Amino acid sequence: MPTSRSEPTGDPATHQDPPFEPPFDLAVIGAGPAGLAGVVAAADRGLRCVLLDAGARTGGQFYRHPAPALRAAHPERLHHHWSTFTALRERLERHLAGGRIVHLTRHQVWALERAAAPTGTAEAGREAGPGWRLHASKGEQGEGRALVTAAAVLLAAGAYARQLPFPGWTLPGVVTAGGAQAMLKAGLVLPGRRVVVAISGPLLLAAAASLTAAGATVPAVVEAGDYLGYARRPGVLAAVPGKLLEGAVHGLALARHGVRLRRSSAVVEAHGSERVNAVTVAALDADWRPVPGTERWIACDAVAVGHGLVPQIELATELGAATRAVADGTVALRVDGHQRTTVPGLWAAGETCGVGGAELAVAEGELAAISVAGARAHASDAPIAPGALLARRRRLRAFADLMAAAHRPGAGWTGWxxxxxxxxxxxxxxxxxxxxxxxxxxxxxxxxxxxxxxxxxxxxxxxxxxxxxxxxAGQAEPTADRRPLSCPVRLGDLAALPPA
Missing domain, CATH: 1.10.10 (Arc Repressor Mutant, subunit A)
Structure with a gap:
């Protein structure tokens, strides 16, 4: 697999990595569903691309899978739409072999910097905008650094878990829902043998079904919402029958294992000394305040908990990219119908535009690639997005907005x-x-x-x-973080930067 050409030599504290030569047409940040779809679609259209991801393997969080050394016979059993991922991976491998894509694994991009447009790319009629320098740390512990240059950037960085604290949430054995999924999908390891799943949002049924399929006992699935929010827009639900089918499949799987679903409830306390050994579950009112007298004690040795996902957008907001408030109380990047952000030369797709799942991410990644290819070509040669792809994106984004509204945390959770x-x-x-x-x-x-x-x-x-x-703090509306560095960076890497 191609690796970085900017391997440091000599003293890493003083060595400055040279940029890749020549510059890439497109740099894609994130190798999840949106990033994979975007990079292969762009390469299909003749663009020379680089794919950077902090992980060792493609797939992102959604398609996280075991390392080959674990010899998992059937990794697809912990996923749905696995065939979509394998098809994208096969296309990626063909483009890697053909030299149209360079894939940089374990590269964490920590800053984007505007650069002059690469020579020969600023032809009349093009809308590529400025070129970019991408600063990245290499290796799991940031052992080195890389500097990548590209004419355009597609941000497909995904999302991370939103946590609302409760007494005992720092006990060993209390993990995020995404963490439990990662342990299982990547390491074939369960967080415990008896796991309470307490999530508000789209991961609930999938996480519980995965745990039971792997042999865990799930004594309860606890959902803080009541699902009534979905009924307010039946047309949106009818337009995405696949989502209803997914829910039904997960629900049937849990029913076969005798798993009980507790709606309008939450884990309000975890108990234990060296490790969690039980939780208290209470019913919630419409504002998520615990209802006195409804507390129930459930024995367990692990808890998978979470309250939705937060789009990872720091690389874009530091550049001044406009955002939008999502109905679930998070902030996402604002993009147009072509997945362009308000920063010229910067596109976004998938969860960075609002959490909506892998299908939506794939559609938006492909749309972004088509748009980038159009910006890199003369207007008469610009590719046009298929109407079916645009319609699918609209349907799935409408469902994502409905889902966000249905699972927004109530202000009364502070009563926990x-x-x-x-x-x-x-x-x-x-x-x-x-x-x-x-x-x-x-x-x-x-x-x-x-x-x-x-x-x-x-x-x-x-x-x-x-x-x-x-x-x-009583902050009424969510605000986007703006920070010059999107993740921890070694001081030596900062000191090695050239003068501004």
Whole structure:
């Protein structure tokens, strides 16, 4: 598999990696469904592409799969639409062999920088916008660095789990739903033998079905929503029968294992000393406040919990890309009908535009590639997106918006917290300190709370606690983070940057 041409030599603290030569037509960040679909579709249309991903293998979080050394006989049993992924992977391999794509694994892009348009690309009638420099760390621990240049960028970085804290959520055995899926899909490892699944949103049934299929006992599936929100737009549901079928398949699988679904409920406390050994589940009212007297104790040795997903958009917002508020309380990139962001030369697809699942991500990745190819060609030669692809994107995006509204967390979840409950795990900031910052010191947003309490200043940079801190601060609307570095970077890599 092609690797980076910018392998450092000599002292890594002083060596400056040369850029790839010649510049690529398109750099795709993220090798999940959107990134894979985008890069192969762009290569199909004659563009020379580079695909960068922090993972060791393609697929992203959705199509995460075991390493070959584990010799998994049937990895497809933990996925749906597996054939879509294998088809994309085969196309990628053909383009790798043909030299049309360079695939850089374990490359974490931490900054995008505008550059002058590469020589010979600024022809009349083209809309490619400025060229780009992509700064990336190489290796799982950031052992090296790479500098990649490209005329256009497609951001397909995916999303990460949104966590709302509760007493005991820092106990070993309490994992995110995405973490439980990753352990199972990549390592063939269960987070426990008896796992309570407590998620609000699209991962709920899929995560529970995967765990039961792998041999775990799931004593309860706990959904904070009530699913009634879907009934408000029956036309949207009717337009995506495949989604209804997926839900039915997962539901039947859980029914065969005797798994009970508790709607309008949540895990409000985890119990244990060295490890979680039980949880308290309570019914919720319409605002997600626990209903007194409804508490139930469930024995378990693991909990897979989450409250939706948050689009990973820091690389774009640092450049000033416009965003939109999503109905689930998150912020996504605003794109036009061609997947273009408001930053010239920057496209986005998949979860960065709002969480909607793999099918939507594939459609948007292909649309973005068609748009990039059009921007790189004369107007008369510009490819036109097929009407069927545009219609599929519209249907799936409408369902994504409906899903987001149906699973938006209610403000009453803060009733789960005790004064000593840690909200920021990295800096060990309890709920009481955040409330003091708001009530006694006048903080009104997450940034001010951070300055007063250090909540959000740790290794994860607020990804785990940001939503909770903003809610406790009384922040009415979500705001996009803007940060010059999208992930932790070694000081040596920063020191090696050339003068601005």
């Amino acid at each position: 917290l005790r004064p000593e409950t840690e909200v920021c795990r990295c800096e060990e900031v309890p709920a009481q300190r955040i409330r003091e910052a708001v009530e006694d010191l006048g903080a009104t947003d997450a940034r001010t709370v951070k300055l007063l309490t250090r909540a959000g200043m740790g290794w994860c940079q607020g990804r785990m606690c940001g939503a909770a801190v903003a809610c406790l």
